[in-house]
Amino acid sequence: MSRTTTERARRTAERVTDPELPMLTLADLGVLRDVEVVGDGHVVVEITPTYSGCPAMAAMRDDLVRELEGAGFDEVEVRISLHPAWTTDWITPAGRAALAAAGISPPGPAPSTSGPIPLTLLPTARQVRCPQCDSSATELVSEFGSTACKAQYRCTSCLEPFDHVKEI
Amino acid sequence: MSEHIHTSPEDEHDSAYSGLLVNDAHWAFGTDFEDPLAGVDTTIPDGVDAPALAAYALMLGDDALVMSHRIAEWTSNAPDLEDDIALSNIALDLLGQARLLLARAAKADASVVPALPEGSPAPPEDALAFFREAHEFRNVRLAELVNGDFAEATVRVLLFSTWRLATFERLRTSRDHVLAAVAAKGVKELAYHRDYSARWFVTLAQGTDESRRRLVAALDALWPLWPELFDTHAVEAAAAAAGVGVDPATVREAAEGVLDQVLGAADVPRPEVARRAGVLGRTGRDGMHGEPLGRMLAEMQSVARAHPRGQW
Numbered sequence: 001m002s003r004t005t006t007e008r009a010r011r012t013a014e015r016v017t018d019p020e021l022p023m024l025t026l027a028d029l030g031v032l033r034d035v036e037v038v039g040d041g042h043v044v045v046e047i048t049p050t051y052s053g054c055p056a057m058a059a060m061r062d063d064l065v066r067e068l069e070g071a072g073f074d075e076v077e078v079r080i081s082l083h084p085a086w087t088t089d090w091i092t093p094a095g096r097a098a099l100a101a102a103g104i105s106p107p108g109p110a111p112s113t114s115g116p117i118p119l120t121l122l123p124t125a126r127q128v129r130c131p132q133c134d135s136s137a138t139e140l141v142s143e144f145g146s147t148a149c150k151a152q153y154r155c156t157s158c159l160e161p162f163d164h165v166k167e168i
Numbered sequence: 169m170s171e172h173i174h175t176s177p178e179d180e181h182d183s184a185y186s187g188l189l190v191n192d193a194h195w196a197f198g199t200d201f202e203d204p205l206a207g208v209d210t211t212i213p214d215g216v217d218a219p220a221l222a223a224y225a226l227m228l229g230d231d232a233l234v235m236s237h238r239i240a241e242w243t244s245n246a247p248d249l250e251d252d253i254a255l256s257n258i259a260l261d262l263l264g265q266a267r268l269l270l271a272r273a274a275k276a277d278a279s280v281v282p283a284l285p286e287g288s289p290a291p292p293e294d295a296l297a298f299f300r301e302a303h304e305f306r307n308v309r310l311a312e313l314v315n316g317d318f319a320e321a322t323v324r325v326l327l328f329s330t331w332r333l334a335t336f337e338r339l340r341t342s343r344d345h346v347l348a349a350v351a352a353k354g355v356k357e358l359a360y361h362r363d364y365s366a367r368w369f370v371t372l373a374q375g376t377d378e379s380r381r382r383l384v385a386a387l388d389a390l391w392p393l394w395p396e397l398f399d400t401h402a403v404e405a406a407a408a409a410a411g412v413g414v415d416p417a418t419v420r421e422a423a424e425g426v427l428d429q430v431l432g433a434a435d436v437p438r439p440e441v442a443r444r445a446g447v448l449g450r451t452g453r454d455g456m457h458g459e460p461l462g463r464m465l466a467e468m469q470s471v472a473r474a475h476p477r478g479q480w
Contacts, residue, residue, distance in 0.1 A: 046207065053264025053306075054352050079207025082268070082349035085356065113352075117359045117427050118335055121366055121433055143364055144254035148261060150251065168356040 009043045010035040011072040017058040020147050023102040026060060030090025033081045041074040051148040051168075060139045088149075088167050103131045105153065105164040124166075130155035131162050204267050210275045212367075213343040216410045221344060222277035224407035226296070227453060228335075228347075229269030230307035233297055234351040234461065235328055236262035237468055246409075249319050254364055257323065261357040266458045267445065269480060272346045283389065288477050298472035302455075302462040306403075309444070310454040312461040319372055321380035323390050326365035330426050331397045333358040334419040343411040366430045373434035384436060386465055392444035401453040 013035045014027040026032040026047065034046040045064050049057055061078040067092035068076040087105035091099075105128050128138045135157035143166065145152045150163040212218045240259040246252035273476045274292030281292045282299040290298070299437035308329060315321065335340040336358060398420040400408075407413025431438060450456035472478065 007327065036400050042208075049264070049353075051261055051357060052262060052268060052350070053260035053262070055260070080204065082205075082208055083345065083352065085349065085353040094387070100170075113355055113359075117333060117355060117362075119366060119429050120363045121370060123367075124363075142250035142254055143360055144250070144257040146253070152253075166360075168360075 004156040006035070006037045007038050008071065009073060012067050012073075013043075013045055013064055016060070016063045016067050019056045019063070021099070021102075023098045024091075024095050025106075026064075028092045028098060030088075030092070030095070031060070033085060037073075039075075040114030041072070042077070042101045043068055043073045043075070044079060044136045046079050046081045048086045050086050055146065058080065061108070086168075088165060091165070093109060100131050103162055104150070105129065105131050105162060107167045126167075128153055128164055128166070130158060130160065132160045133158040177361045180359065181458040191217075204271045205275060208349070209345045210256045211345070212270070212276060213345075213410075213412060216343065216412055217406070219279070220403065220410065221412055222273040222280050222411045223403045224278060225269050225273035225276065225347065227401070227403060228265050229273060229293075229296075230305045230461070231311055231328075232262040232269060233266035234305065234464070235311040236260075236266055237464060238311065239321070239325065241315055242321060251318070255321065255325075258361050258364070261354075261361070265354050265357070266297070267293050268346070268350050272344075272350070283474050284452045290472070290476070290478075294472070299476075302457050302465055303457060304454060305452075305457065305461060305465075307452050307457075307461075308393070308397055309458060310390065310397065312452070312457055312464065313390075313393075314460045316386060316389070317382055319379070320386040320389070321366050322368040322372060323383065323386040325361055326369050326430065327390060327394055327397070327427075329358050329361040329365060330430075331416075331419070331423050333362050334423040334426070335414050335416065337422075338414040338419060340412065347412060353374040362426070365435075369430055369436075370434045373436050383434075387436065387446065388441055391439040391441050393415070395443040396446075396451050399451065403453070430461045 012059075013032060014025055016026050016032075018024045018026055018029050018031070019028065029050070031047050031050060032045070033048050036044045038044050045068070047057070047060055047064070057080070064078055065076045069127050087110045089110045090120040091107065098108045108126055114151055123140045124143065127136065129136050130138055133155060135155055137156045138153050139156055141153045141154055141161065149168075151166040152161065153164050154161045212221060230275060236259045239255050239262070242255040243252060243259070246255055270290075270293035278292070281295050284290055284295055284299060310324065313324070333355060336351040336354045340348055340355065342351065343346040369383065372379040374380070398416045400415050400417045404413055404415055408415035408418075446454070447456045
């Protein structure tokens with residue numbers, strides 16, 4: 001398949017946004033793993049879930065199919081890739097900037113998950129800055145937030161609550 | 169978009185309900201991704217007995233499904249909003265693991281999937297979840313108990329996630345690609361579940377007399393089911409021997425090491441209560457369950473069973 005067709009499919013897929021974080025494209029979030037044109041008008045797209053129970057996978061698939069069909073690809077196949085597991089390290093710099101601009105604190109570096117996972121009894125130490133006022137005086141409210149991938153924080157300077165994309 | 173529904177593209181983006189109009193025929197009880205393992209390499213590794221792999225995947229899947237359902241019962245009932253959300257998230261992670269594992273079991277051995285009426289759109293993992301009887305479930309009994317208070321939830325999530333994380337750390341090197349991938353992802357999720365429950369364990373133990381009393385009571389009540397988690401069932405022994413599974417007995421030391429750290433930080437001694445015996449030696453892994461599982465399934469499965477062709 002010609003390079004330009006593959007490029008066009010890729011660019012189309014890369015424009016699709018995440019259903020739960022609509023300020024991010026699937027490419028920025030790092031869940032879009034591969035786009036390949038395998039035959040005339042036949043595209044195979046590979047996506048990976050952020051969490052095992054991610055309820056947005058079907059919505060992502062429907063959005064990808066709609067956009068690619070709109071771009072003239074007749075047969076769009078969306079496959080799941082489970083390995084390697086998604087990590088927040090795959091969120092692009094543009095994605096991190098888009099999160100911060102939308103008032104969501106972007107993740108720091110993901111912890112290593114090779115070998116035994118250490119128990120952490122104290123709240124996870126993170127350098128989280130308030131996305132509203134940029135203060136570093138922030139505190140963790142809960143490691144679980146409005147979606148599986150976010151923790152809840154509050155800023156003790158401006159007192160605003162905000163979401164933080166937690167490192168995995 | 170089906171033929172008889174007309175919306176302008178602008179409306180689609182403005183209406184929160186527009187998504188409901190896509191794909192008219194939904195299986196009413198699933199999440200609409202036809203095959204959660206679409207595109208995943210589900211080849212049975214060389215020398216592995218497919219029915220044995222399926223039986224092993226069912227055990228891990230049933231643990232997650234039943235535990236997920238119990239934790240989900242906390243939704244809108246937790247002591248505060250943050251913990252309500254935390255428990256819902258934990259339940260959702262486990263439900264996702266259950267879905268992949270049950271789908272893996274079905275893919276390895278289609279004969280484990282209950283037969284449904286002709287024309288039922290239920291995917292195999294839903295057939296397994298909604299159309300098996302209690303005695304066909306292979307979950308450990310810890311997962312199925314009726315919920316108690318928040319201290320009980322804390323202790324149960326701690327025991328379950330400590331054990332499951334120790335198991336998944338090892339399962340990451342399974343020769344089965346699906347189990348290895350589910351474990352690699354699950355490890356990250358379970359680490360959050362374990363930390364969450366361990367912190368609450370210490371907080372409740374070091375809180376008021378009443379919070380400590382409730383925590384210790386919950387630990388005493390659940391402790392008899394802790395040893396069952398490390399029993400080696402023949403299915404697990406076979407899966408471990410074939411390089412696709414983990415023998416639970418081999419993770420006991422690691423799991424107890426973590427648990428001792430939590431107990432130490434909380435200044436709570438290990439309970440001295442005997443393990444709960446099986447029935448004629450049979451436990452959850454053999455399909456021998458307490459009455460609560462039957463009641464739980466009656467509720468969980470009732471709608472799907474009443475509408476086996478359920479579509480909207």
